[in-house]
Amino acid sequence: MKSFSIIGCGAVGKTVGRLLQQAGVMQVKEILTRSAASAQAATDFIGAGRPVADFQELSRADLYLVASPDDAIAACARGLCRAGLLDQHTTVCHLSGSLGSEILEPARAMGAQVASVHPVKSFADPAVCVGDFAGTWCGIEGDPQARELLAELFGAIGGRIFPIDPRFKTxxxxxxxxxxxxxxxxxxxxxxxxxxxxxxxxxxxxxxxxxxxxxxxxxxxxxxxxxxxxxxxxxxxxxxxxxxxxxxxxxxxxxxxxxxxxxxxxxxxxxxxxxxxxxxxxxxxxxxxxxxxxx
Ligand SMILES: NC(=O)c1ccc[n+]([C@@H]2O[C@H](COP(=O)([O-])OP(=O)(O)OC[C@H]3O[C@@H](n4cnc5c(N)ncnc54)[C@H](OP(=O)(O)O)[C@@H]3O)[C@@H](O)[C@H]2O)c1
Structure with a gap:
């Protein structure tokens, strides 16, 4: 089974991580946040994965889901690049509504496929959101192969996919x-x-x-x-x-x-x-x- 790791795992990362894991479409590997305690809490919530505190502790995964706050996405992409984990077989995706996938350009330059998926939903409480995520509209833009993979994954957890023009994402x-x-x-x-x-x-x-x-x-x-x-x-x-x-x-x-x-x-x-x-x-x-x- 293909694998994914989550970089930044708060409200959205926990929800999507648990849903993907439960759906059995991908296996979660590592969960990286700023503090060891929150990485452990996210791992407990998802019910699988290994909490890590540094990019160097990450192993190779098919997909890196960047669910950090918007301001940290670029730094997370650079962290993945420095860790030497990216090539044409990996996909990097963020979940921001306001930023396009071009913020992941350093990852693309290393050969990775990049995209963004914006679930149009207010993620207040992950425990509630895992129950009512099905039916959520998810706007996708990015590289064709990455879009295809993410449409399949988010579709499998009940997301309703629609395309966004990357030039006008904001x-x-x-x-x-x-x-x-x-x-x-x-x-x-x-x-x-x-x-x-x-x-x-x-x-x-x-x-x-x-x-x-x-x-x-x-x-x-x-x-x-x-x-x-x-x-x-x-x-x-x-x-x-x-x-x-x-x-x-x-x-x-x-x-x-x-x-x-x-x-x-x-x-x-x-x-x-x-x-x-x-x-x-x-x-x-x-x-x-x-x-x-x-x-
Ligand atoms: N919340 C929503 O309703 C919503 C809806 C659609 C899309 N989104 C998008 O989803 C993304 C995540 O939002 P969220 O609401 O889930 O955020 P959040 O609850 O604040 O969680 C952010 C996570 O990122 C971690 N983090 C912060 N800086 C980091 C860094 N430099 N490196 C690695 N991890 C870092 C945090 O770690 P610590 O826990 O250790 O601080 C935390 O686990 C954002 O792009 C947001 O725009 C959010």
Whole structure:
């Protein structure tokens, strides 16, 4: 059976390591972390492998899974190179969403196949994650042979594979930040506007809930353009002008968000085709106009 070693084994390394080991698709060899204690804890969690504290203690494996924090990936790749373990028969892969496989270039220069796999999941508790990993979308990019191997391995543990363009991996990753973290920030912005209108925060949350859930459902059911409703979908420039004026007078940050997202909404509205071209043009002009007096 082919073998793999894990370099950096925290939340993600433990989860993926145990799943691969349990699936019987690859045999875990060594587990390398910064401290002997965490390497031992990871080995115990995975239920196999040998904890090591230095790159020189690693033996040859078919795959080196680098699951260190993003900032340490380049150093881990250099450590593997120095240990003299890499050639055309080895694959090196990291699991970061924000970095491409080019960070593993030193390993590629030694002949190894390199790739990255980004499991789109929040790995809070590995004990929970091993149970609910199946169905996780995993974005893959890198050398063809490495992609093939990793698609097979992550597929065997229930991952759903999709390709990423390596040239725009960071932009791709920002997409997750926008729809996840920024959705939360957008909800906060909406709450502040409700509160300014005299609605207590708790009530505002209750009012928002069916609105937000319904909108999210509509996006996944019908797509973004068809899910768009409201003044920009209707081409109602008067409403947009009044809201912009009110937000400029209330909170410049909210006005900035309204303008930026309004421009994306205007593109969707054009695709949707409900608004009149003149209404939409007026809205786009309003959205492009900065607050009077702003530099
Ligand atoms: N967490 C998530 O939700 C998530 C989701 C998708 C992808 N990812 C990606 O998965 C990777 C791992 O993230 P994580 O959340 O599992 O990290 P983590 O829980 O912080 O674990 C990091 C591991 O790397 C080890 N480490 C740190 N510096 C190292 C070095 N210089 N050399 C060797 N090992 C080192 C740590 O060792 P010690 O324990 O001894 O400190 C620890 O075992 C990252 O690239 C991250 O972007 C994370």
């Amino acid at each position: 932009v791709y990753h920002a997409g997750s930040v926008l729809v996840c973290n920024y959705l939360t920030a957008l909800m906060e912005a909406g709450l502040r506007a409700f509160q300014k209108g005299g609605v207590p925060r708790e009530t505002a949350l209750q009012v928002m809930e069916p609105l937000v859930r319904g909108t999210v459902d509509n996006v996944f059911r019908a797509g973004t353009a068809r899910a768009l409703t409201g003044p920009i979908a209707r081409g109602d420039a008067g409403v947009v002008a009044r809201q912009l004026g009110a937000l400029d007078g209330f909170d410049s940050q909210l006005a900035l968000i309204y303008r930026a997202l309004g421009s994306v909404a205007a593109e969707l509205s054009r695709e949707r085709g409900q608004a009149s071209p003149s209404g939409l043009a007026a809205i786009e002009e309003l959205l492009a106009t900065k607050k009077a007096g702003a530099s």
